[in-house]
Amino acid sequence: MTQTAPPETRRSRRGRSRRTGAAAGVHLVLAGYTLIALFPVVLVVMNSFKNRRGIFGDPLGLPDARSFSLEGYATVLGEGNFALYYGNSLIVTVASLFLILLLGAMAAHALAEYRFRLNTLLGIYMILGIMVPIRLGTVAILQLMVDLDLVNTLLSLILVYTAQGLPIAVFILSEFMRTLSRDIKDCARVDGLSEYRIFFEVVLPLIRPVLATVAVFSMIPIWNDLWFPLILASSDATKTVTLGVQQFIGQYTVNWSAVLASLSIAILPVLALYAIFSRQLIAGITSGAVKG
Amino acid sequence: MSQLVLRKVRKSFGRIDVIHGVDLEVRDGEFVVFVGPSGCGKSTLLRMIAGLEPISGGEIAIGDEVVNDIAPADRGIAMVFQSYALYPHKDVYGNMAFALRHAGEDKAVIDKRVRHAADILGLEPLLKRKPKELSGGQRQRVAIGRAIVRDPEIFLFDEPLSNLDAALRVQMRVEILRLHKRLKTTMIYVTHDQVEAMTLADRIVVLRDGRIEQVGTPLELYHHPENRFVAGFIGSPRMNFLPAARDGQGHVTAAGSRPLDLPVEPGSDVVELGIRPEHVGLCAAGEGHLTGEVLVAERLGGETFLHVDLGEPEPFVVRADGSVTQQSGESVGLRLRPESLHVFDGEGRAHPHRERHALIA
Numbered sequence: 001m002t003q004t005a006p007p008e009t010r011r012s013r014r015g016r017s018r019r020t021g022a023a024a025g026v027h028l029v030l031a032g033y034t035l036i037a038l039f040p041v042v043l044v045v046m047n048s049f050k051n052r053r054g055i056f057g058d059p060l061g062l063p064d065a066r067s068f069s070l071e072g073y074a075t076v077l078g079e080g081n082f083a084l085y086y087g088n089s090l091i092v093t094v095a096s097l098f099l100i101l102l103l104g105a106m107a108a109h110a111l112a113e114y115r116f117r118l119n120t121l122l123g124i125y126m127i128l129g130i131m132v133p134i135r136l137g138t139v140a141i142l143q144l145m146v147d148l149d150l151v152n153t154l155l156s157l158i159l160v161y162t163a164q165g166l167p168i169a170v171f172i173l174s175e176f177m178r179t180l181s182r183d184i185k186d187c188a189r190v191d192g193l194s195e196y197r198i199f200f201e202v203v204l205p206l207i208r209p210v211l212a213t214v215a216v217f218s219m220i221p222i223w224n225d226l227w228f229p230l231i232l233a234s235s236d237a238t239k240t241v242t243l244g245v246q247q248f249i250g251q252y253t254v255n256w257s258a259v260l261a262s263l264s265i266a267i268l269p270v271l272a273l274y275a276i277f278s279r280q281l282i283a284g285i286t287s288g289a290v291k292g
Numbered sequence: 293m294s295q296l297v298l299r300k301v302r303k304s305f306g307r308i309d310v311i312h313g314v315d316l317e318v319r320d321g322e323f324v325v326f327v328g329p330s331g332c333g334k335s336t337l338l339r340m341i342a343g344l345e346p347i348s349g350g351e352i353a354i355g356d357e358v359v360n361d362i363a364p365a366d367r368g369i370a371m372v373f374q375s376y377a378l379y380p381h382k383d384v385y386g387n388m389a390f391a392l393r394h395a396g397e398d399k400a401v402i403d404k405r406v407r408h409a410a411d412i413l414g415l416e417p418l419l420k421r422k423p424k425e426l427s428g429g430q431r432q433r434v435a436i437g438r439a440i441v442r443d444p445e446i447f448l449f450d451e452p453l454s455n456l457d458a459a460l461r462v463q464m465r466v467e468i469l470r471l472h473k474r475l476k477t478t479m480i481y482v483t484h485d486q487v488e489a490m491t492l493a494d495r496i497v498v499l500r501d502g503r504i505e506q507v508g509t510p511l512e513l514y515h516h517p518e519n520r521f522v523a524g525f526i527g528s529p530r531m532n533f534l535p536a537a538r539d540g541q542g543h544v545t546a547a548g549s550r551p552l553d554l555p556v557e558p559g560s561d562v563v564e565l566g567i568r569p570e571h572v573g574l575c576a577a578g579e580g581h582l583t584g585e586v587l588v589a590e591r592l593g594g595e596t597f598l599h600v601d602l603g604e605p606e607p608f609v610v611r612a613d614g615s616v617t618q619q620s621g622e623s624v625g626l627r628l629r630p631e632s633l634h635v636f637d638g639e640g641r642a643h644p645h646r647e648r649h650a651l652i653a
Binding site for chain 1: 339341342344363364365366369370371373374375376377378380381391394395442450520601
């Protein structure tokens, strides 16, 4: 953006129209991006309200009197254990998120606050996981879970997702914690707080916006994951939503209305959590820039 | 009775020594200011007294008790930080009550003490506000209030005014002074601003590179600096330094000046002369001790700073009356007052004065 305060009005008018033009351009790009990002979601939700004939006959059309049907939702909610899968997904996601945020914030606090030998090395070791996909270790993880007798339990998923989410959480949180004022922690020390209470009562409230950011970033891959539920917890009692959807995809026929309906329902909790965190999220993203 | 005693206190970060054996005694109720250029270790020393920075050597005692291994909260101190360090998620009342609540103090006692502190500082209307709704001066007042509530034996201030604008700084300075008069508690105050040091302190501790250069009342430091560093650091505009020598009769001359009537020990080392800008009189060119050309005349209204070229690398600054007529390019004569001159030897030590200044007992 150009900041101009020219003496002549003609020049300033031209400057303003150029600014408007630039703003329009930016919004055009943003609108285009939004369209591309939203299109598949809209398509899924739209088609989930159609019958089979409607989906295949006119995939891009809105549901009308002939094609409107709730058969997908009826199948999903009526048949199968969809509520159970849904609950499993929620338990796994919420528990993993809690552990990622708690352990990540504690590790980040230790790395940012205390001077000790090998601090930097330990930090690098902890965030190395960002570069190494956890799926490379699937076989070893499976063996480990078999040995621990944790196969087909939700706990196995929670442990794996916590490990998966920690590196990026430690990375983001420790970077942010380094910018926290040292004075406020020292003040708490003078006030007589223990190191644990400094963490819980002083540091955590200060980093709430960043915690929300990390929560959203960590939540989505966990909720959407198919890989680990399939490998570690594919029993009927421990299936997650993404795995549960697979029951409608047969070898020869696919119940598309049911698949789309269950996907539509699966979007809801992510949306809800995002709505809760979004205000904090914006604050978290901008707080680095306009820290005041 | 001395309230705080430092004995050979040292601090090193790894292999770098920051504080090299500081000895200091602070009396009960005294207002002591640590002053020095940035990086001189004054904040580190304060943090060591607070217990926020471990001590590498020596001893710190508060009220007869060695506190080297005592946690900050149990040392009977309260600290006010430069960045205020208010808890942003608590309102003013919550901030001030926090330490007492944490210590499990009775609710009624907490309330009484918070209201008392708020009353001293005029914070009552703000008690329900959050820190972000306060101005800089108000925030600093809350930070001070939080310290008062703890009823400490020693207040520690770490550059508390340097985030405030100039007008507010003057106002808060007076407020801190009045607070000290009222509470009569020992206060230790760190600043790099020598005006704050001069106006607030009962005694000033001048630090450089982790060593104490001189300890004394503000006027002692001003009139009887023990060395060149203190002489140059205290006073604004700063002291002028001229190379000095002895002529055939043993009289001191500086930068080709006429001989000065200065009694210095015969045979002692005379290398430099220090003259404060306010201790110089103007006269016609050719008269007085020195003559030079005015480079710049800074007119502030009430007073005028003349920068005079004496052929030295630095111009010689004279603080003159606002009504002087000299302009840049003109030649002026300078008359030095012998009783206000400072003579330094090769190591920067000041020669002792013939007599103490009248204001210093």
